[in-house]
Amino acid sequence: MLKMRAGLSTAEVAERVAAGQINDVPVRSGRSVSEIVRANLFTRINAIMGVLFVVILVVAPIQDALFGGVIIANTLIGVVQELRAKRTLDRLAIVGAARPVVRRDGLAAEVAAAEIVLDDLIELGPGDQIVVDGLVTEADQLEVDESLLTGEADPVLKKPGDQVLSGSFVVAGTGAFTATRVGRAAYAARLAEEASRFTLVNSQLRTGLDTILRFVTWLIIPAGFALIASQWLVNRDDLPEAVRRMVAGLVPMVPEGLVLLTSMAFAVGVIRLGQRRCLVQELPAIEGLARVSVVCLDKTGTLTDAAMRVAEVRCLDPDVPVPAVLGALGAADERPNPSLSAIIDAYPEPAGWASRERMPFSSARKWSGAVLTDPDGESAVWRLGAPDVLLPAGHPVLAEADGFGARGLRVLLLVRQEQVAVPVALVVLAQRLRDDAPDTLRYFADQGIAVKVISGDNARSVGAVARGLGLPGADHPVDARELPTEPAELAEAAEGNTVFGRVGPQQKRELVAALQARGHTVAMTGDGVNDVLALKDADIGVAMGSGSPASRAVAQIVLLDNNFSALPAVVAEGRRVIGNIERVANLFLTKTVYSVLLAIIVVVSQVPYPFLPRHLTLISSLTIGIPAFFLALAPNTERARSGFVGRVLWFAVPAGVVAAVATISSYLVARGVYVDDLAAETSVATLTLFLVGLWAVAIIARPYTWWRILLVASMGLAFATVLTVPFLQDFFQLHLVGARVPAIAVGIAVTAGVALELVRWALAGRKSDRVRSERSAVGPNRP
Known part of the structure; x- marks a missing residue:
C-alpha cells in the first residue's frame, strides 16, 4: 500500500495564494473584452473606411456618409456576437475543465486546475491529465505517457523522485506528485495558452480570405490613385463633387462586411453548439x-454506453472460488476501469483476502493482475484481461470466447499464472447500445x-x-x-x-x-x-x-x-458556417470586381464617376449587406472542399465583369440622352447595377425556400420604394427621367442577368465534372 501524505495545510495554501504562487494559466477562451473590442474596431478595413468617412463629412451632405454608419453597425455586431460566444465558451469551459484531485489537510478533494498552488500534493490515476510540473512522491505501477511532449510512444514507468511534466497523462497505475512549477512557469503552459485562444488562425477559410484581401488591396491602390486623378480633372471646377465621386468609387472596392460575416458566422456557430452542450x-x-x-x-x-454489467461468468475450473478472486482483484485496484467496475458491482471484496504486487490495466497490455493471498495463506498470481492476449492462438477456450464475442458481448478471461496461463473463468460483460x-x-x-x-x-x-x-x-x-x-x-x-x-x-x-x-x-x-x-x-x-x-x-x-447524437449537429454546423461564408463571399467579391472595373473604365473614358457614395451604400445594402447577413446564418449541408479562393473567383470575376459592362453601358446611353443632367444619368446607372446585383443575389440564394424568395423580393420592393417615395427620391438623389432610357437600362440588366445564368450554368457543369472525377478516382469504400 502507498504511504499516504497529508499534503499542504489550509494555512499553507493561503500563504501561497497570497504570494501569487498559483496556477494562473488563462482560461481557454482567453481573449479579453478589451481585446475583442480592439480586434473588431481597429482593423485595416475600418481604417480605410474611416478616413474616407471623415473626408466625405467635410465636403458632402450626410446622405453620402451613410457608409460610415454601416461600418459602425458592422463593428458593433461583430463585438456583440463575439462577446456572446466568449460567454458561452467561458461557461462551458468551466464545466468541461479538468479538476485534479488535490490532497490538503489529509483529505482528497477535486479543485479547479487554476486553484492549484506550489507544493500541492496532487493524486494521479488512469486517464488523469498532469496539469502542472512536479516530482513524484507516491507511485504504484504508475505509467505516464509523455508522447505529446517528447514524441516517444512508450509509456514511462515513474517512481518516487521522478519528474512529471504538464501536458503528459497517466495510462496506468496510481500515485501522487508534488507541484514544483505552476502557472506560466509550467512546461506546457505557454503552448497551451497559445493553442487554446478564441481565434481564427490556422484555418483554410481564414487563409483564403487573407489571400482575397491582399489581392483586393493591390487592386485598390492603383485604381484609387487613378480615380482620384480622373475625377479631379473631370470636375476641376467643382472640387466637392470630385471628392464625392472619388470616394464613391473607392468605398465599394473594400469588401468591408466579408470579414465581419466570417467572424459572426463562427461566433454564432459557437453559440449554437454551446446550446447543445458542445x-x-x-x-x-x-x-x-x-x-x-x-x-x-x-x-x-x-x-455503446460506457457502463457495463456482468451478464455471465463461465467457470472453467470448479475448484477455484471465482467470485472471491474477482472480488479481490476488484478491491485491489484503486482506479478501476468500466470493465472492472462492473465486476466490483457484481462481486464485492471477500473477507480474508489480501493483495500485493498489483499490475494495473493498460490499453497496451490489455490485462491487469495482482498477487492474491487467500484466507488459507496461499498466494497465486492472477490476471484478468483479453482472452486472445492471455492465451496462445488455437487454445480451446478462445473458441468459446469468440462465441460470446460474436454476439456483441465483451469477454474477459481470468487466469492463474503458473508456468503457463491456466484459464479459470470467462467473465462476460454486456453493454447497451x-x-x-x-x-x-x-x-x-x-x-x-x-x-x-x-x-x-x-x-x-x-x-x-x-x-x-x-x-x-x-x-x-x-x-x-x-x-x-x-x-x-x-x-x-x-x-x-x-x-x-x-x-x-x-x-x-x-x-x-x-x-x-x-x-x-x-x-x-x-x-x-x-x-x-x-x-x-x-x-x-x-x-x-x-x-x-x-x-x-x-x-x-x-x-x-x-450525447453521441450531437455529432450530426456538430458536423452540420461546420458545413453551415463554411458553405455560407463561401456563398456570401461571391457577393462581396463581385462588388469588388465591378467597382475596380468601373473605376478603370471611368479613368480611361474621362467621364464623371457614375455614382455618389449614397447610391452605392443603397445598392450594397440591398444586394450584398442585408442578403449576406441572412444567407450567412442559413442552413447548409454541403461538405466543404479545398480551393475556396478559386471557386469564389470563378464566379465573382465574370459576374463582376458582367455587372460593370452592363452599368457602364446604360450610363453611357444615358449620357447621350440626358445632356448635362448628371443626376438622371446616375439614376439610370444605379437602376442597372441594382438589378444586376439583385439577379446575382437570386442566383446565390438557390435552392429557393419561402424565406429566400421573400428575401429577394423584399430587396426589390425596398428599391422600388426608394424610386417612388418623393422623400427617399430626394434623400438618395434618384430621379428616373422619361421611360425610354430606364426601359433600355432594364433591358441591359436583363441581358446581364442572362449572362450571369450562363456563368452559373458553366460553373455547375464544372462542379459535376469534378465530382465525377473524384468518384472515379477513389475506391468503393470511400465516400
Missing part, C-alpha cells in the same frame, strides 16, 4: 468539421461520410455491435494485430475496411495517419486514455464529457452531455 475548444474546429470525410469511432462510450447510434450512423452515410470503428475490444465483438447497428462492412472485422506495418499497405487496409478490433493506442494513431495520407479529413471520437494520441493527431478530435481528463484536454470539441 464545448468548442479551438474555433477552427468548426471549419474542420465541414471538411470531414471519415469519422473514426471508439465502440465503448460512443456506439446507445439509442441514438443508428440514426447518427445513418446521418453520416447519407452525408457521404465514411465511418470507421476502431476499438481495443475483440474484433468479433466489435463487428457484432457494428452489424447490429447496420454499419456497412461490419461483416468483416479486422484484428489490428494482423494489420501491415508498411505505411502504404496500412493505408490500403484502413480505407478498405470498416471495423477494427484489438487496436492499441499507437495503432489508433497510425490508422488516423493512414487515412489522412489517403487525402481524408479525419474526425476521431473517444473518451478513454487509449484514445488520446489519435484524438490529438486527428484533424478534429471529439471527446466525451465523461471521458478521461486527458482525452478532453487534447480534443477540439467536447460533448459535455456525452
Whole structure:
C-alpha cells in the first residue's frame, strides 16, 4: 500500500495564494473584452473606411456618409456576437475543465486546475491529465505517457523522485506528485495558452480570405490613385463633387462586411453548439468539421454506453472460488476501469483476502493482475484481461470466447499464472447500445461520410455491435494485430475496411495517419486514455464529457452531455458556417470586381464617376449587406472542399465583369440622352447595377425556400420604394427621367442577368465534372 501524505495545510495554501504562487494559466477562451473590442474596431478595413468617412463629412451632405454608419453597425455586431460566444465558451469551459484531485489537510478533494498552488500534493490515476510540473512522491505501477511532449510512444514507468511534466497523462497505475512549477512557469503552459485562444488562425477559410484581401488591396491602390486623378480633372471646377465621386468609387472596392460575416458566422456557430452542450475548444474546429470525410469511432462510450454489467461468468475450473478472486482483484485496484467496475458491482471484496504486487490495466497490455493471498495463506498470481492476449492462438477456450464475442458481448478471461496461463473463468460483460447510434450512423452515410470503428475490444465483438447497428462492412472485422506495418499497405487496409478490433493506442494513431495520407479529413471520437494520441493527431478530435481528463484536454470539441447524437449537429454546423461564408463571399467579391472595373473604365473614358457614395451604400445594402447577413446564418449541408479562393473567383470575376459592362453601358446611353443632367444619368446607372446585383443575389440564394424568395423580393420592393417615395427620391438623389432610357437600362440588366445564368450554368457543369472525377478516382469504400 502507498504511504499516504497529508499534503499542504489550509494555512499553507493561503500563504501561497497570497504570494501569487498559483496556477494562473488563462482560461481557454482567453481573449479579453478589451481585446475583442480592439480586434473588431481597429482593423485595416475600418481604417480605410474611416478616413474616407471623415473626408466625405467635410465636403458632402450626410446622405453620402451613410457608409460610415454601416461600418459602425458592422463593428458593433461583430463585438456583440463575439462577446456572446466568449460567454458561452467561458461557461462551458468551466464545466468541461479538468479538476485534479488535490490532497490538503489529509483529505482528497477535486479543485479547479487554476486553484492549484506550489507544493500541492496532487493524486494521479488512469486517464488523469498532469496539469502542472512536479516530482513524484507516491507511485504504484504508475505509467505516464509523455508522447505529446517528447514524441516517444512508450509509456514511462515513474517512481518516487521522478519528474512529471504538464501536458503528459497517466495510462496506468496510481500515485501522487508534488507541484514544483505552476502557472506560466509550467512546461506546457505557454503552448497551451497559445493553442487554446478564441481565434481564427490556422484555418483554410481564414487563409483564403487573407489571400482575397491582399489581392483586393493591390487592386485598390492603383485604381484609387487613378480615380482620384480622373475625377479631379473631370470636375476641376467643382472640387466637392470630385471628392464625392472619388470616394464613391473607392468605398465599394473594400469588401468591408466579408470579414465581419466570417467572424459572426463562427461566433454564432459557437453559440449554437454551446446550446447543445458542445464545448468548442479551438474555433477552427468548426471549419474542420465541414471538411470531414471519415469519422473514426471508439465502440465503448460512443456506439455503446460506457457502463457495463456482468451478464455471465463461465467457470472453467470448479475448484477455484471465482467470485472471491474477482472480488479481490476488484478491491485491489484503486482506479478501476468500466470493465472492472462492473465486476466490483457484481462481486464485492471477500473477507480474508489480501493483495500485493498489483499490475494495473493498460490499453497496451490489455490485462491487469495482482498477487492474491487467500484466507488459507496461499498466494497465486492472477490476471484478468483479453482472452486472445492471455492465451496462445488455437487454445480451446478462445473458441468459446469468440462465441460470446460474436454476439456483441465483451469477454474477459481470468487466469492463474503458473508456468503457463491456466484459464479459470470467462467473465462476460454486456453493454447497451446507445439509442441514438443508428440514426447518427445513418446521418453520416447519407452525408457521404465514411465511418470507421476502431476499438481495443475483440474484433468479433466489435463487428457484432457494428452489424447490429447496420454499419456497412461490419461483416468483416479486422484484428489490428494482423494489420501491415508498411505505411502504404496500412493505408490500403484502413480505407478498405470498416471495423477494427484489438487496436492499441499507437495503432489508433497510425490508422488516423493512414487515412489522412489517403487525402481524408479525419474526425476521431473517444473518451478513454487509449484514445488520446489519435484524438490529438486527428484533424478534429471529439471527446466525451465523461471521458478521461486527458482525452478532453487534447480534443477540439467536447460533448459535455456525452450525447453521441450531437455529432450530426456538430458536423452540420461546420458545413453551415463554411458553405455560407463561401456563398456570401461571391457577393462581396463581385462588388469588388465591378467597382475596380468601373473605376478603370471611368479613368480611361474621362467621364464623371457614375455614382455618389449614397447610391452605392443603397445598392450594397440591398444586394450584398442585408442578403449576406441572412444567407450567412442559413442552413447548409454541403461538405466543404479545398480551393475556396478559386471557386469564389470563378464566379465573382465574370459576374463582376458582367455587372460593370452592363452599368457602364446604360450610363453611357444615358449620357447621350440626358445632356448635362448628371443626376438622371446616375439614376439610370444605379437602376442597372441594382438589378444586376439583385439577379446575382437570386442566383446565390438557390435552392429557393419561402424565406429566400421573400428575401429577394423584399430587396426589390425596398428599391422600388426608394424610386417612388418623393422623400427617399430626394434623400438618395434618384430621379428616373422619361421611360425610354430606364426601359433600355432594364433591358441591359436583363441581358446581364442572362449572362450571369450562363456563368452559373458553366460553373455547375464544372462542379459535376469534378465530382465525377473524384468518384472515379477513389475506391468503393470511400465516400
